[in-house]
Amino acid sequence: MPYSELIKNYDNIREYMREFYVYGFKSRDEYTNKSARSYDDSRRRIESWLLESMSFRNTSDGKTVFISMDSRQEGPNPLFKSWKAKSFTDGDITLHFILFDILEEASELTLKQITDSIDRYSEGFCEARVYDESTVRKKLREYEQEGLIVSRREGRTVYYKMCPKTPLPSKDLLRFFSEVMPCGVIGSFIEDKLDPSDPLFRFKHHYITGTMDSEVMLTIFTAMRENGILTVTTESRRGGTNTSELIPLKVKISSQGARQHLLAFSLKRARMISCRIDHITKISITGQTDLLPGARKKLQSMEKNIWGVTVGDHIEHVEFDVRYGRFEEHIPARLQREKRCGKVTVIEDGLARFEADVYDCSELIPWIRTFIGRIVRISFSNKRTEQQFRDDLTAMYSLYEGGPDAVQ
Amino acid sequence: MLFSELYGAYYNCVADLLKIAVRRPVTSSDIVRISKAKGFAETALALQRAFREEEYKLIRKDGTTPVTKEPSMPLTTLQKMWLRSVTLDPRFMLFGETIEGLEDVPPLFTSDDYDVYDSYADGDPFTDPSYIENFRRVLDAVRNKKTLEIVSSSGRGRTGRIVFRPDMLEYSEKDDKFRAVGMCADGPRVVNINRIKSIADTDESVTRKPAPYKNDRKVTFTLRDTRNALERVMFHFSHLQKEVKRTGKSTYEVTLCYDKDDETELLIRLLSFGPMIRVTSPDAFIDLMRDRIRKQSVLFEN
Numbered sequence: 103m104p105y106s107e108l109i110k111n112y113d114n115i116r117e118y119m120r121e122f123y124v125y126g127f128k129s130r131d132e133y134t135n136k137s138a139r140s141y142d143d144s145r146r147r148i149e150s151w152l153l154e155s156m157s158f159r160n161t162s163d164g165k166t167v168f169i170s171m172d173s174r175q176e177g178p179n180p181l182f183k184s185w186k187a188k189s190f191t192d193g194d195i196t197l198h199f200i201l202f203d204i205l206e207e208a209s210e211l212t213l214k215q216i217t218d219s220i221d222r223y224s225e226g227f228c229e230a231r232v233y234d235e236s237t238v239r240k241k242l243r244e245y246e247q248e249g250l251i252v253s254r255r256e257g258r259t260v261y262y263k264m265c266p267k268t269p270l271p272s273k274d275l276l277r278f279f280s281e282v283m284p285c286g287v288i289g290s291f292i293e294d295k296l297d298p299s300d301p302l303f304r305f306k307h308h309y310i311t312g313t314m315d316s317e318v319m320l321t322i323f324t325a326m327r328e329n330g331i332l333t334v335t336t337e338s339r340r341g342g343t344n345t346s347e348l349i350p351l352k353v354k355i356s357s358q359g360a361r362q363h364l365l366a367f368s369l370k371r372a373r374m375i376s377c378r379i380d381h382i383t384k385i386s387i388t389g390q391t392d393l394l395p396g397a398r399k400k401l402q403s404m405e406k407n408i409w410g411v412t413v414g415d416h417i418e419h420v421e422f423d424v425r426y427g428r429f430e431e432h433i434p435a436r437l438q439r440e441k442r443c444g445k446v447t448v449i450e451d452g453l454a455r456f457e458a459d460v461y462d463c464s465e466l467i468p469w470i471r472t473f474i475g476r477i478v479r480i481s482f483s484n485k486r487t488e489q490q491f492r493d494d495l496t497a498m499y500s501l502y503e504g505g506p507d508a509v510q
Numbered sequence: 511m512l513f514s515e516l517y518g519a520y521y522n523c524v525a526d527l528l529k530i531a532v533r534r535p536v537t538s539s540d541i542v543r544i545s546k547a548k549g550f551a552e553t554a555l556a557l558q559r560a561f562r563e564e565e566y567k568l569i570r571k572d573g574t575t576p577v578t579k580e581p582s583m584p585l586t587t588l589q590k591m592w593l594r595s596v597t598l599d600p601r602f603m604l605f606g607e608t609i610e611g612l613e614d615v616p617p618l619f620t621s622d623d624y625d626v627y628d629s630y631a632d633g634d635p636f637t638d639p640s641y642i643e644n645f646r647r648v649l650d651a652v653r654n655k656k657t658l659e660i661v662s663s664s665g666r667g668r669t670g671r672i673v674f675r676p677d678m679l680e681y682s683e684k685d686d687k688f689r690a691v692g693m694c695a696d697g698p699r700v701v702n703i704n705r706i707k708s709i710a711d712t713d714e715s716v717t718r719k720p721a722p723y724k725n726d727r728k729v730t731f732t733l734r735d736t737r738n739a740l741e742r743v744m745f746h747f748s749h750l751q752k753e754v755k756r757t758g759k760s761t762y763e764v765t766l767c768y769d770k771d772d773e774t775e776l777l778i779r780l781l782s783f784g785p786m787i788r789v790t791s792p793d794a795f796i797d798l799m800r801d802r803i804r805k806q807s808v809l810f811e812n
Contacts, residue, residue: 106556107551107552107553108518108520112513123748124744124745124748125740125744126752126753126754127754127755127762149551150550150551150552151550153550153551159755161755161756163756168753168754170751170752170753172723172725172749172751173749174680174723174725174749175723175751183519183550185512185517186518186522187518187550188513188514188515188517189515190515192566195515195520195521195524195566195568196566196567199524199525199528199568199577199581200568200576200577202581202582202583203578203579207579222576223576223577224576225576226574227564227567227570229564231567248514248516248586248587248588249584249585249586249590250516250583250586264584266584266611267582267585268584268585268610268611268612269609269611270585271593271607271609272605272607274653275596275602275607278601278605278681279596279601279602281681282601282681282683283592283595283596283599284619284624285512285619287512288512288589288592289592289593289596291589292585292592292593294517294522294548298547302649302652302653302678302679303678303679303680303681304678304680304691304723305680305681305682305683306680306682306684306685307683307684307749308682308749309683309745310748310749311745311748316512317512320512320588320618323618323619323623326619326623327618339738339741352622352623352624352625353624353625354625354627355624355625355627356626356627357626357628357684358684358746359742359745359746360746360748360749408627410627411627425809438632439630439631439632440631441631442627442628442631467784468782468783468784469782471782471783472778472779472781474781474802474803474805474806475802475803475806476806476809477806477809477810492810494784494785495806495807497784497785498784498803500785501788502788502799502800502804503803503804
């Protein structure tokens with residue numbers, strides 16, 4: 103097969119996109135689980151789609167390729183383009199436009215009428231392309247499933263017509279929601295129907311890494327809507343895989359860490375679990391369940407103890423006090439707006455306390471560290487976590503104040 | 511199905527070319543222009559070959575087409591379901607639009623199916639009528655390049671009047687807030703939509719050009735990949751322009767580009783990674799890190 107900038111299977115490109123965008127330091131030789139040709143073709147395709155955002159660097163290990171961009175600066179999410187690169191046959195694209203041309207003005211037509219009409223479209227070409235009735239029927243059925251065409255049976259005859267057209271919302275509305283809603287690439291597909299215009303919106307703290315997981319996300323939402331059971335295969339950090347049956351309950355999206363998790367009830371383990379969506383390599387709906395409402399209710403009762411995405415069996419307590427000055431009211435205000443399931447109390451002028459009961463208090467540590475320089479007291483019920491926190495502070499001090507790795 | 515040629519760049523390009531071809535013969539420059547706008551780097555070449563060799567029997571060698579009407583495809587069920595979800599979002603009201611034809615369409619997802627768990631609690635009141643009114647006035651001004659007279663309060667509660675030309679609306683998912691980014695007579699200005707007290711059109715004009723967003727500050731740090739720090743840091747800063755170099759078996763050098771107005775925010779975000787990262791330049795940023803850590807050390811000693 104000659105090289106094409108289009109691809110048949112998105113899974114083949116998903117990991118390359120993530121590697122180039124999120125990491126961007128690997129050279130060609132380090133992509134060990136793929137062939138050199140697969141790497142070269144994938145790199146060339148991604149360059150073709152994202153030309154303006156691609157960068158290169160030559161290192162002693164070879165050339166590294168990476169996607170370099172500030173998502174606040176960009177127009178529409180450029181990673182959406184990868185979802186617009188599905189390959190097709192010459193016959194597919196020809197039949198597509200001919201079918202819609204035939205159905206555009208007709209009220210409804212039979213399969214035979216449609217097939218007969220196709221012949222006149224060969225006029226002026228050196229060789230005619232012939233479509234038999236079964237090919238046309240298959241395509242019409244496919245489009246019916248996509249919601250583009252409706253059919254009606256009268257006796258043994260089936261009549262086809264185009265679905266009514268929905269008026270499109272404004273480009274600004276589509277642009278905004280494409281960037282902020284799950285499966286936003288669908289909004290981008292709709293936006294493509296409109297003429298280009300200058301963007302009116304830009305986005306700060308804008309994570310677009312989830313773009314590559316849009317199909318996985320779509321399957322999760324479909325299962326939720328249909329009370330489905332998902333069979334999910336995930337890849338662990340160490341390279342192993344794990345397959346489990348899950349009732350999907352809620353997708354947890356981080357606006358600060360770019361990661362998306364599925365909270366689900368595991369049928370095998372009979373407990374709530376949390377699963378990284380970008381670690382899912384295979385996903386399908388394999389059954390139905392009536393347990394979804396009950397499991398969701400259970401999850402709802404657990405929310406008051408979920409800081410991030412960890413669910414568990416036992417609760418840990420964490421509390422800390424922060425000191426702030428006379429003109430630093432933004433500090434207790436920060437605690438209030440960032441407290442999530444925690445509680446904030448002003449103990450006295452210039453001293454505020456945060457406390458929370460959560461499934462895993464280590465999830466709070468990165469956030470607590472943002473108050474470094476102000477923490478006057480801290481206590482974790484999990485003493486190992488507390489010791490880790492204190493050891494890390496000592497290590498940070500050493501890094502900047504004369505330790506062996508200190509910054510000069 | 512999400513990954514489908516129906517939504518593909520090539521189908522979009524061919525649709526646009528057929529819109530021309532039903533009126534007049536398509537030229538090679540039409541193919542280049544449309545491919546550049548809606549396709550990829552090699553789309554123009556691929557389409558030219560496909561038409562020249564009659565692979566797609568849609569446009570003849572002379573640029574004419576047997577297609578008789580401008581192509582237009584209805585929305586797929588998937589697209590309608592996504593739009594239905596959009597209409598259920600509280601921010602939908604801000605745009606003052608209705609989308610007809612979705613009454614019987616189930617949403618792809620609802621707010622019960624997902625949440626953004628770490629956005630701040632003091633987000634904008636998207637359903638408040640005066641907020642909606644202010645948002646629409648600003649959006650209209652951005653669309654139509656109008657200048658506004660705005661009375662708004664500052665973060666410290668002071669009220670002030672400005673003549674302001676909003677050039678863009680900026681939304682932060684973390685803050686869950688809209689800000690208008692634009693120009694006053696004395697330079698660039700950012701106005702929080704939720705802090706607007708009153709808003710009116712004005713005949714005064716702001717002639718200064720829009721200020722482009724600048725991420726011209728850089729900070730460099732070394733990263734030690736313990737406790738999965740590499741992945742956490744790379745994901746956390748994935749939205750910024752960055753460069754990453756491997757410097758050892760499990761050490762990396764990372765350079766981030768940022769806007770100077772975001773320096774304090776970036777400082778605390780870097781602190782959140784503890785001893786896994788060590789800022790190495792510039793000196794001023796090292797001093798900021800050192801100052802916070804030194805203060806903390808004193809607090810724990812007492």
